[in-house]
Amino acid sequence: MAENDSPQNNECPVARTLEAIGDRWSLLIIRDAFDDIRRFSxxxxxLGVAKNILASRLKTLVEVGVLDIVPASDGSAYKEYVLTEKGREIFPIVVSMRQWGERHLFEPYETRSVLLDNATGQPLMPIAVLSSSGQPLGPSECHRVRILAQQS
Structure with a gap:
């Protein structure tokens, strides 16, 4: 990889996000963390993933600040992986992927898991991209520009 191609030099937020959390196992670990799974075992x-792959992905998720390692909540000698605030902010990404998969990757008769609102017991509303005034936007209604971050 050329120096200009390193994740730190890539000006695309999508590319940097994929580098940090975009592989299959990392996203599934994050999904499970939202379901309150905390221990390596x-x-x-x-997930049924090999231990070496799981250890590698957990290490990376800790390094990028998505997970923290904390003492076990039951007081045992084990350690647990918990989502940081940064990690919890990934929730809309996971929900959006889930909703896309529900719409496009299942036949009507197929069994699937569904995410329900704890307060109402109802499925979540579809995630939408909204303008600053609250109007739904599609790809043709927005564009990207380069900005130079302010020096602090």
């Missing part, structure tokens, strides 16, 4: 059982 629980992630391994849930």
């Amino acid at each position: 629980e992630f391994q059982k849930s």
